[in-house]
Amino acid sequence: MTTSTLTRTAAVRLSGVTKTFGDVPAVRGIDLTLEQGEIVAFLGPNGAGKTTTIDMVLGLSQPTTGSAQVLGLAPREAIARGLVSAVMQTGGLLKDLTVRETVEYTASLFADTRPVDEVLADAGITAIADRRVAKCSGGEQQRLRFAMALLSDPALLLLDEPTTGMDVEGRRAFWSAIRRDADRGRTVLFATHYLEEADQYADRIVLISHGRIVADGTGAEIKALASGRTVRATLPAADTDALAALAGVTGVEVRGDTVLVHTRDSDSIARHLLTRTAARDLEITAHGLEDAFISLTGDAR
DSSP: OOHHHHHHSOSEEEEEEEEEETTEEEEEEEEEEEOTTOEEEEEOOTTSSHHHHHHHHTTSSOOSEEEEEETTBOHHHHHHTTOEEEEOSSOOOOTTSBHHHHHHHHHTTSSSOOOHHHHHHHTTOGGGTTSBGGGSOHHHHHHHHHHHHHTTOOSEEEEESTTTTOOHHHHHHHHHHHHHHHHTTOEEEEEOSOHHHHHHHOSEEEEEETTEEEEEEOHHHHHHTSOOEEEEEEOTTOOHHHHHTSTTEEEEEEETTEEEEEESOHHHHHHHHHHHSOOEEEEEEEOOHHHHHHHHHSSOO
16 A cells, blocks of 8 residues: 555544444444544443444454444554554563563564664653563553554554553653654544543544444534533532522532532522522533533433
8 A cells, every 4th residue: 555545545444333242232333434643532431332343443353244444454454564553551561671672572573663762762761761661660661562552653553541550741741742643644543531631632532332422523522512511619508409409400419518500501500509598609610521421421322
């Protein structure tokens, strides 16, 4: 496949994909296209079908019906050509080797790779190159897996919980490297439980629930699907039944002396709290990605 062909081809194209295990449907019909250079978060609750879908993109399993293509090729062919790499959350490291030795050993398995020093620098682990893997923290080991994945200079990079174990500085450096790669045309698909990372770093968020895509858009677009706002106030001994009965209220929570009223009409609830109760320190906030996640994935069938 030529460079010009790659330029015109979608990074991932799933068409009518289903996957069943016996009588159990894991994926119930997914149509998904990822363009080159996108950073896409793939989110969903446990058992939603994320891992099964990623396995089909990686060629680890075949769709029961439908088709999966990676850069216009069958997934296994794309992987055989070094166009795809994956960073998984656990496994794959020899504890007695140093960080550099691990990357050098992995490079020896490929016919053509990027320079070892270059991928160490991109992964932010040059300073620990001579450290044994057994002495590396969980976050450092995850960045080592990232360096190994970069060796073949893949066009598509799949990440499973990529920043698990990293500190704040490590996460920031990691996502800066991912953004640089995307700006050069690399496509990144990542699964994470850190919703704030998806909101902050993904160009696009795909929500999956019960084997189906229930939302697909930017972070702002996904959050807009969770209608309503939350009114928070300090109100000791709040009458939750009375608040729940007010027009437009969709839920009431009490956390110590703080009451949170989820509502479609925040203005009227704020007026009620300020004029009809002893509430103080009132705040109104729009629903975030977590609210949208719960709303969109909780009851989809």
